Amino acid sequence: MRFLRSIHWTFFSCCTILILIAETGFPQVPPAPHLALMQTADTLGKGGYTTSFGHFQFQKGRVKAEDQSVEIGNFEELHTVDINVQTFLMPIRFTYGIGENLDLVLGGTFSTGGVHKTVYDFYETGDPERDRRVYDQALFDTVVGLKYGIKPDDNDGLPKLAIGGDVQVGYSADDRLSGAGDFLDSSPADGFPFVGINTYILGALRFGDFVRGHAGVGMYLSSKSFRATDSFLLNWQLGGEVLLSHNLWLVGDYSRELPLVGMTISNQLAVGVRYEISNRASFHFGYVSEPGFQFSLAVGGEKGRLIAPTAPKQDEIQF
DSSP states (O other), X not given: OHHHHHHHHHHHHHHHHHHHHHTTTOOSOOOOOBSSSSBOSOOOOBTOEEEEEEEEEEEEEEEEEEEEEEEETTEEEEEEEEEEEEEEEEEEEEEEESSSSEEEEEXXXXXXXXXXXXXXXXXXXXXXXXXXEEEEOOOEEEEEEEEEEEEOOOSSSSOEEEEEEEEXXXXXXXXXXXXXXXXXXXXXXXXXXXXEXXXXXXEEEEETTTEEEEEEEEEEEEHHHHHSSOOOEEEEEEEEEEEOSSSXXXXXXXXXXXXXXXXXXXXXXXXXXXXXXXXXXXXXXXXXTTTEEEEEEEEOOBOOOOOOOOOOOGGGOOO
């Protein structure tokens, strides 16, 4: 716990300094691309950017299979095999506004280890508990995505809308998504390579000047899904933000499924605050129920604005 507290304070101090440095030279556009965990329908504007970092525990527990085909050398044998996932995931994202309403998302998800596959009775001596071999498994992904704002907030009582998607490539745990009791890969010495596609649509609706509601729905499909019994996964998220003071917002969201490293983390509740240092830079910090934390730094870019026509002066009126 002391280690996590020191990380929290270190990141908070560093990001506050970065915000103060990044304030100069940007147009006056308040960015809010994230709540506590979910994305919003807001885009950054051309030249804007945001960086985010998360650190939360992920425990999948032990999955065990008997009479599993295992490739040892050039032969396949039947053994009892299990995999145990007890790790911390660290999703890192960098988002850049490449257009007025178009954001590019780059990043990756890393783990701190703690993913092991065990082959029992490796030498077939008849003592499965003592005669076993443990293999570390790779668990990470890289992410490339886009988010496009298709409808702005026009104060017409209708929600602001954005669509987006990303591609994930990396290594995942190779147990079946449905918990069928066997594994997708007969080789115990490495992880399971995968490619995943996540698509979504986001909406935001303003309730007066102090409350905004957010919702998102999407679909996740991966190469691991084709090998397992689950073909695709439907995701949905709900969130909101409430203005507490002139520049401090209380934010929170709930994610039914959060796709990372070829797997999904279910029922994530996140609560945090967003502090707007200026009307062009903001900082967010929140806690995730896994447990863990998430923070982000955002600086706004250029967006088009409606310019009201000015009335001519009296001496400029000619008859």
